[in-house]
Amino acid sequence: MALHKGPEKHQQRVMSVNPFFGEANPVGGMTEAPPTHRLPDAPLAPSTAYQLVHDELMLDGNSRLNLATFVTTWMEPQAGVLMAECRDKNMIDKDEYPRTAELERRCVAMLADLWNAPDPAAAVGCSTTGSSEACMLAGMALKRRWTQRNADRYPGARPNLVMGINVQVCWEKFCNFWEVEARLVPMEGDRFHLDPQAAAELCDENTIGVVGILGSTFDGSYEPIAELCAALDALQERTGLDVPVHVDGASGGMVAPFLDEDLVWDFRLPRVASINTSGHKYGLVYPGVGWALWRDAEALPEELVFRVNYLGGDMPTFALNFSRPGAQVVAQYYSFLRLGREGYRAVQQSTRDVAGSLADRIEALGDFRLLTRGDQLPVFALTTGDDVTAYDVFDVSRRLRESGWLVPAYTFPANREDLSVLRIVCRNGFSHDLADLFVDDLSRLLPELRRQPHPLTRDKQAATGFHH
Numbered sequence: 001m002a003l004h005k006g007p008e009k010h011q012q013r014v015m016s017v018n019p020f021f022g023e024a025n026p027v028g029g030m031t032e033a034p035p036t037h038r039l040p041d042a043p044l045a046p047s048t049a050y051q052l053v054h055d056e057l058m059l060d061g062n063s064r065l066n067l068a069t070f071v072t073t074w075m076e077p078q079a080g081v082l083m084a085e086c087r088d089k090n091m092i093d094k095d096e097y098p099r100t101a102e103l104e105r106r107c108v109a110m111l112a113d114l115w116n117a118p119d120p121a122a123a124v125g126c127s128t129t130g131s132s133e134a135c136m137l138a139g140m141a142l143k144r145r146w147t148q149r150n151a152d153r154y155p156g157a158r159p160n161l162v163m164g165i166n167v168q169v170c171w172e173k174f175c176n177f178w179e180v181e182a183r184l185v186p187m188e189g190d191r192f193h194l195d196p197q198a199a200a201e202l203c204d205e206n207t208i209g210v211v212g213i214l215g216s217t218f219d220g221s222y223e224p225i226a227e228l229c230a231a232l233d234a235l236q237e238r239t240g241l242d243v244p245v246h247v248d249g250a251s252g253g254m255v256a257p258f259l260d261e262d263l264v265w266d267f268r269l270p271r272v273a274s275i276n277t278s279g280h281k282y283g284l285v286y287p288g289v290g291w292a293l294w295r296d297a298e299a300l301p302e303e304l305v306f307r308v309n310y311l312g313g314d315m316p317t318f319a320l321n322f323s324r325p326g327a328q329v330v331a332q333y334y335s336f337l338r339l340g341r342e343g344y345r346a347v348q349q350s351t352r353d354v355a356g357s358l359a360d361r362i363e364a365l366g367d368f369r370l371l372t373r374g375d376q377l378p379v380f381a382l383t384t385g386d387d388v389t390a391y392d393v394f395d396v397s398r399r400l401r402e403s404g405w406l407v408p409a410y411t412f413p414a415n416r417e418d419l420s421v422l423r424i425v426c427r428n429g430f431s432h433d434l435a436d437l438f439v440d441d442l443s444r445l446l447p448e449l450r451r452q453p454h455p456l457t458r459d460k461q462a463a464t465g466f467h468h
Contacts, residue, residue, distance in 0.1 A: 061406050064434070067424045068408040070217070070251055070281040070379075074429030076338070079331050083286065089326035091127070092317070100326040103333040107279075110336055111293055114257050115266040115275055123267070124300050125293035126318050127279075127329050131250035132170035133320050134276035134292035138246045139174040141274060141294065142209040144301040145244070150205070162202045162243075163211035164194030165413045166218045168250065171211060180208065187416045192216065192371065193223045200231040209244045209273070214252030214265055218412065219372045219423070220379025222252055225265035225272070232271055244273035244299075251377050253277030254284075258345040259352060260376075273299040279332045282348065282377075284339070284428055289328035292318075347428050351378040355426040358435045365439075367446060371421060378426040383419060391449040393422045394457035396442075399449065403441040 034040040034052070044052075063073040086100065094101040104127050112123035128134040139161065147154045160181035163171055167184075175182040183202045185194045193216045203210065210232065212225045225247055232243050247253070247265060254277050256263050266275060272295065279289035294300040305316045339347065355374025359382075363370050367388050374380040384392055397409035412419045426435075 062404055064429060065404045066406040067426075067430070067438075068406050070278070070425055070427070071287050072280050072284055073427060075284070075286055075331065075335075079285075079334050079338075082334055083327040083331050086327040086330045087325055090323050091326045091329060092319075092322055092324070094317075097326060100330060104326075104329045107291070107329065107332050107336060108293065111277070111291055112267075115253070115293065117267045117293070117295055119296070122296045123293055124297055124316075125291060127332075128276075128290040128292055128319065129321055129324055130280060130288045130290040131168075131248070131276050131278040132173070132290070134278075134290040135168075135170045135246075135248060136174050136177075136320055137292045137318055138274045138276055138294075139171070139178060139180070139208075140304060141300050142244060142246060143178060143180060144304055145273075145299070146206075146208040148301065157206050159208045160202075160204075160206050161208055161211065162199050164199075164213065164216075164223065166193050166216045167211060167213060168217055168248070171248075181206075183207075186414045187412060190371075192219050192412065192416070193221055194228070196224055196228040196231040199228060200235045203232070203235060203241060203243050205241060207241070207243050209246055212245055212247050212265075214247055214249040214256060215377040215379070217251075217423075219381040219421075220374060220377035220425075221372055222256070222260075222263070222265070222376045226269060229269045229271040243271075245269070245271045247272055247275045249275050250278045250290075251281045251379075254279075254282035254344070255348050255352075255377060258341065258348050267295045279328065279335075282351075282427075283332060284335045284344075284347065285328055285331045287328070289332055348378070351426050351428055351430070354378065354430060354432055354435055355380060355424070357432065358424065358426065358438070361435075361439050362442070365443065365446065367450075374424075374426065379423065381421045381423045383421045390452040390454065392455040392457065393420050395449060395452070395455055396422060396445070398457060399445045400441065405438060405441065 034044060063069075066073065089097045089100055091097075091100065091104070107127065108123070108125040109120060111125065112120035117123035126137070128137065142161070143159055146159055150157060158179075158181055160183050161171070161175055162183045163185070165184040165186050172182060174180065185198045185202065187193070188195070193213060199210050210228060212228050213223045214225060215222060225245070229245055232245065236242050249256070253275060256265060266272060274292065274294045276290060276292045277283060279285045279291055280287040283289070300318065305318050307316050352374060355378035359370055359373045359380045362368055362382060367385055368382045369385050371381040371383065372379070393409040397407050400407050407422050407424060409420060409422050411417055412421065
């Protein structure tokens with residue numbers, strides 16, 4: 001969550017209240033408007049409080065036009081009704097809400113089967129508030145397993161985690177919070193994610209694991225998980241080092257099983273110890289819900305598991321959070337039940353089709369060069385062509401925002417800081433019709449952008465609030 005400071009003096013203002021918000025008399029009870037940065041002295045009528053908040057939120061962007069986010073922005077009305085019915089249920093109270101706990105257990109079992117666990121009944125897993133918490137839990141398990149194996153050297157030795165520099169920021173947070181050295185494989189040339197051999201070369205006796213990303217947020221490409229495991233197999237043959245792999249399938253974990261069935265990336269690879277995904281991304285659920293699974297009980301140290309009473313029995317739990325709503329878990333089970341494998345396949349294929357078609361049409365405009373085409377995740381990245389000098393991707397992002405489209409522009413990390421791109425995320429609900437409207441708006445902007453004397457965005461760091 002973002003950190004916020006208290007208000008500056010000039011922000012200590014009051015809201016402007018429309019006289020029509022009064023229950024009956026337009027001026028009755030409206031003599032003093034509520035403050036914005038301290039609790040009001042007296043209550044407001046519920047209709048007034050609602051309208052004040054509603055009106056301010058109109059200034060937010062339209063989530064359906066947000067092509068930056070991976071997070072689900074549309075669900076069926078029936079799912080919304082179920083979530084409303086369950087928003088008061090606290091997931092931690094397994095004894096009080098046993099059916100919600102049962103639906104969570106079923107979701108874990110379904111994911112274990114979907115991700116080809118050797119014995120789905122032996123796989124262990126849990127729901128989380130999202131992939132960030134799931135990654136933290138997976139990282140904790142990797143570190144604890146390493147400390148158990150190296151009890152004679154730890155805490156003197158410093159553990160490290162190997163990953164590509166393209167990882168989502170949650171992995172940087174994990175290394176910071178849990179005092180683990182982050183060993184990052186840089187980008188090189190047209191390789192925008194982890195190189196298996198380079199990752200293996202960074203491993204040593206203090207490596208707790210290697211993270212592979214099934215769907216990089218930078219460009220939508222899959223990292224080669226099977227090749228990564230093969231490189232680590234070879235490392236073990238040479239050195240005896242047995243380094244586990246965690247697959248961050250925040251997005252691809254709910255795309256590849258349906259569209260890329262021949263791709264081997266999951267528990268079919270013995271070196272894969274754990275996998276996470278975001279139910280609220282291509283799992284097709286409103287935020288926030290994620291999932292973390294381990295191939296068996298051995299992969300999740302027992303000492304990290306807490307146990308709560310569940311119908312007079314024993315319910316193991318593993319989480320950073322305590323209280324959180326059960327609505328999203330119920331919505332995940334609804335989506336699994338509603339769609340099944342064939343339904344998920346149809347939805348994800350439709351989204352990939354939109355991404356591929358949109359990428360081709362943008363390329364045909366002649367001003368842009370595609371880095372990816374949306375044929376893995378339904379996500380693609382593009383930059384301006386070498387002959388385009390009048391504007392840059394930051395100008396494009398800024399001008400598209402004028403039409404309501406939120407498209408992030410950002411610079412790649414080391415060793416490709418020279419490359420700035422736009423990234424477009426296609427989700428369920430972003431249809432071919434909306435893609436047509438997007439291309440129309442982009443096409444209308446190009447003549448004006450081409451007439452610029454030079455790129456107009458001076459502070460590129462401040463040009464977008466986007467972070468991976």
